Amino acid sequence: MSSPATLLPPIRDEYERPLEPPGDLVLEAPLPLGKRVFAQSWVRKVLIALVLIAVWEIAARVVNNDLLLPTFGATFIAFVQGVLSGELLQKTAVSMSVLLRGYLLGAALAFVLTSLAVSTRVGRDLLSMLTAMFNPLPSIALLPIALLWFGLGTGSLLFVLVHSVLWPLALNTYSGFQSVPATLRMTGRNYGLTGMRHVLLILMPAALPSILAGLRVGWAFAWRTLIAAELVFGASSGNGGLGWYIFQNRNELYTDRVFAGLAAVIVIGLLIEHLVFDTLERVTVRRWGVQH
């Protein structure tokens, strides 16, 4: 209370301090083991899987009806038996071969469409019209027409697969191209890159996060479509895939094998997701720091 409000702060001396070595100060310490283990994403995911399996097993024992909901144990045995007898593996191989062909064909078409769309105005309108028209159309709705055109065989499957992959992938790729920073585009043009070289050397890598997202979505759509299509028209020339395996075993009330077939779809999905797409992301977009 004694000091009036107009007092100035005192003028203090300047000082300097020499920089002393840190001595035996601990600058880094390892994390405890538990935290390091839990920091691994696969450990957490395995834990989640174990919890889900436990819930399944308990639910199945409560229901206590093998025809409605077989236990995890029974499904596991059916799965192992299917693998050992070679039947499940052979069906999976048939499905995968059709799936990969359709997927690659769809991806190639999507690339052509989006390249057209970034280089010409008509191409852009074509892409936006076609995706608006066909993207909402379920592939299965096209199956009757496909059967009429291509017959009961791989041709029809490829047709619906391409349809299911093409539109989401084209949409994602195109939106990726559009979000490439203007500076990066100008750098490419500054080097004298035009047309296809500009798309391949600048736009494609720059839009890779979106393209990878599109590839993931396309992959999931392709799987669904394929299994559903196989369920609808079953085997072609006695050589069916996983969908046919599920359908056949349901007819014969081998519910554990139905579950084994579904498990095969799930396992393949997990493997592709973690081995293929995650690896692809790690060596590209994560390494470049454009996605975290």
Next chain:
Amino acid sequence: MVANPTLLFPERTDRAVRSGPAVSEKLLAVENVSLEYRTRERIVRATHEVSFDVYGGDRFVLLGPSGCGKSTLLKAVGGFIEPSSGTISLDGQIVRGPGADRIVVFQEFDQLPPWKTVLQNVAFPLRVAKKLARAEANERALHYLDKVGLAAFANAYPHTLSGGMKQRVAIARALAMQPRVLLMDEPFAALDALTRRKMQEELLRLWEEVNFTLLFVTHSIEEALIVGNRILLLSPHPGRVRAELNSHQYSHDSFGRNDFQRSVARIHRLLFEETEAAQ
């Protein structure tokens, strides 16, 4: 591509004939250039009949407040924008589009493709535009990375670098291309003040070593006086030539000097006071 390589590095010939009054020749001519850009409703005139000449070895600065069209003018020289009237010519050839003889260093840090390492970033345009073999491109890239002090980071990815280092890579990339004119669009504006000052010094050192021709856009009066040897002042809305001044006598050491401060005040007056009085 390069008609007369000595023009880019006039120092080389200058040293031989230093005794005579040898001067470089006119390299870039901008004549009565008006630039326009479109918004949804209207056409906006960015610059109005701007003319200036850049000589070989110049550090030519375009200076003006925001809205004077200096960046648009630089992009027009780069060939990204077509003038609505007037001509831009380089070595007597009219500029008709982007090309590797005019390399741009942008302000934005995202000018480096993130999927390429520092070395690949510098070597990439050498490979695609200059058609150099891989070994030769890498060798030249390393040489210029060394010049900007980043040889140790050759294999790092851009996202691991600081802003100043990214701009150094962009400068090394531009220099490695040995363009006829190096275009810089506020290259240091996104950097902190200390890094900016360091980069200005480095740019001047590089100019003394390599002696390129520079067209530099800035909105900082001090930066213009220090970096440039000749300054074109532009007035805003639309950009018109206000003055062309010399600043070759200044460097970082002249900051406190009276003549430097007088120059700052003069430019300030030209840019703001007289414009405001006129309006």
